[in-house]
Amino acid sequence: MKIVEVEAIWLRVPKFDQACEWGEDALIVRIHTDTGIVGVGETDSSPAVVKALIETPASHETCQGLRDVLLGENPLEIDRLWKKMYRHSEYVGRRGAGVHAISALDIALWDIAGQHYGVPVHTLLGGKYRDRIPAYGTFIPKATDAGNRDVIRNLLGQGLRSIKLGGAGFGENPARDKQLLKLVREEIGDDVQLQIDLVGRWRNAAHALAQCEALRELNLNWVEEPLPSDDERGLAYLASLCRVKVSGGEGLATRHEFRNFLENTRPAIVQPDITRCGGISEMRHIYELAIHYGAQLVPHGFSTGILLAATTHFLAACEFGELIEYSQSDSPLFRKLVKNLIPLEAGQVAVPDSPGLGVVLDEEVIAQYRVNA
Ligand SMILES: [Mg+2]
CATH class of the missing domain: 3.30.390.10 (Enolase-like, N-terminal domain)
Structure with a gap:
């Protein structure tokens, strides 16, 4: 061939x-x-x-x-x-x-x-460990409490038991951020996982540590990119003192960057994006590195149904591939480009068994x- x-x-x-x-x-x-x-x-x-x-x-x-x-x-x-x-x-x-x-x-x-x-690709990767992968959904905070309640109810209505928020200035105003998170926790109850994404916005490690302490009562599942990925000293300081799991790495590529990131910052969770880190091949190396450093791998993934399929096949074939991000975008590039888009069913993604990635594009x-x- x-x-x-x-x-x-x-x-x-x-x-x-x-x-x-x-x-x-x-x-x-x-x-x-x-x-x-x-x-x-x-x-x-x-x-x-x-x-x-x-x-x-x-x-x-x-x-x-x-x-x-x-x-x-x-x-x-x-x-x-x-x-x-x-x-x-x-x-x-x-x-x-x-x-x-x-x-x-x-x-x-x-x-x-x-x-x-x-x-299926997951067979080529060594075989699947699971038929369904629990998903989490991300939302960008709205300007009003009612708007946020609507978004959260929509996420819960999809069966999601894990949600994340970030963007729209989240991270810039501690009092406003805490008020928002209280509203979210009140809406989702104690049993739904809640994670926050700072996109590197917290101003330094001491500030980030103080924020994590101030948000302790909200029982956050992880704090994502509290500082920029290149602030390795700050992230290492935070990881050693903070009582919440710190995650990051969506902007990194290759095993080399992830090895440095894991070695120098000791995150609890790494979040490579399979369409940026080097593809399925490199993701396998990054997964093994993460295991070696005692970190969990929870991929970043927010684009078309091709990314979703690649991530699903990869995670299915990982012993600890137990959480996947499911895009909440209404864009036709997510909803329609792949005709047989892998659906979210009761908060989970079913692992496809058709040959290859199994995606059919809409011409x-x-x-x-x-x-x-
Ligand atoms: Mg992120």
Whole structure:
């Protein structure tokens, strides 16, 4: 089997000058083979940047477009191709967008392999540990108490027993934040998990520690990115003194960044995004690292149904893959791009058993939102 074409497809829902809360765009890839099997992947990154990294013609040995790196290759040789992509994009890659592009292509290669062998990706990964994965839902706080109560009731109505909030200035005003969390806890009761995402907004480690102490009575399940990922000393200080689990890592890529992050900050939970950290292949290494450091892996995941499928197959095949993020976006890129989107059923995601990732793309959605750049 040979790779005969690599497509990088940029999708965008609102016009470029329109603000959007989430789900505004996506970069999906399709890898075509000479047998007719087509693998799909995506990265939750800057679509234009990733598209360029895939399509650019070669400059020299360590500065090549990933499309040309893959053309003519056997897509079943996933590990060798991952290393080939990494090596030939070293000058513009190694971390960040270069690895985001590799992530999308790696996911598509796993999809091809599953289809070729006639088994779901989780079987290729060693077999599934579970048929259903409990999910958590994230929301951005609304301006009013009534608005927040509506959102929370909607989440609980989906059967979710774990919810997270963050964004819209959460983290900037301690008194307002605590008032909001009290309202949420009152609404969800004591048995539903509640986590908060600071997106690195707390101003320093001492401030973050004081906030965690002030919020003790709310029984938070984890505190996500209380400080920026690069504030390793601050995060290590917090992890050693704080009585709430600290999580982070959604912006990191490769086992190398996660090894440093785990070693230097000792988080309780790491949150790689499978479409950014290096794909399914690299996620396996990061999972093993997390176990080695005594941390739990709870993936970040908030894009299309391709990301959801890749994350579901991966977590199903992890011994401790026990919590998945389920997007709350109304964007057609989440709700409609994948025709057979894995549904949320009573707060859980059912693990699919069809070959590959098992996703069927809606060509009309692609045609409607495709950016022809
Ligand atoms: Mg986050």
